Amino acid sequence: MTRLSFAGPGDAAGLAAFLGRQLRWDKAAAVRLQAGDGVAALFTRPARFEVLAVLPVALREGVPEPLDRTVSAGELLHGIDEQDGSVLLPGPVTGPPWAGLLPPRGGWEQRAEMPASRLREAAAAVVAEFKERTEALPADGRTRSAVDALAEEIWSRPLPGTQLPSRAVHAAHALGFLRTQEPGLILSAGSWLRLRTAPGSVAVRRGGGPSLGVMPL
Structure with missing residues (x-):
């Protein structure tokens, strides 16, 4: 299983708070996670807002190869280790329609x-x-x-x-x-x-x- 380690001391707690808000609005919330080049980006669609939220988190250690996975927000929250500053990624889930259409990486x-x-x-x-x-x-x-x-x-x-x-x-x-x-x-x-x-x-x-x-x- 893949574990991501965060660069900042409060990053794991920040991610937990972010996911907690998603789950408060939608118990079945999903997250599309992309990681590479020292950064993980988490995309969610907060219920009732009709927007995409993007949370970037710097990684303490790189990933062997670019990672792109849609997971359950609840399972991702469960995998966070705030003391260690890391998260154990759960297995992939079938992504909701919004997960297939993300904002562009560049050109802003x-x-x-x-x-x-x-x-x-x-x-x-x-x-x-x-x-x-x-x-x-x-x-x-x-x-x-x-x-x-x-x-x-x-x-x-x-x-x-x-x-x-x-x-x-x-x-x-x-x-x-x-x-x-x-x-x-x-x-x-x-x-x-x-x-x-x-x-x-x-x-x-x-x-x-x-x-x-x-x-x-």
Whole structure:
């Protein structure tokens, strides 16, 4: 079995927290993991956010050959050894459809830079607006379709001055990617948009279809 050893002292705990959030939203969450050139990249699709989350982790030791495997998030979490700073990879699983279409590795161009504090404020503002407008709906009109339509309107709205939909900022906040003092970078590559912060990234495809209804957490 393959074991990956992380370079940073807190990387194993950070990965455990990341996976724990995925499992809180989706007990059957999957992770596509790619490792090579001293870095492991973990891709997930957090339930209800309609985005892809990317967590990069530097490796203490390289892998013999490039690794690309889709695994259960729960089994991956179970294989983490925080004291040793490593993870024992579980066997592969049949990947969900999203795992076959990942953001490109290169070709990203910076479109904007924003302070983390402004991104946090933007995330809080859309959550507050959603709650306020949901509560303002008449009791007989507060149906699932009405709430989902409201969510789609709010979370599809771009962050002011950018083309990045608000759902990406909300997801980054819920994933803990905005707990940093460093600014976030908004990047684009082809049909993809990406919010990159020091802890990780959130990527979305433009024209990728309707959401499933994003709800505040």
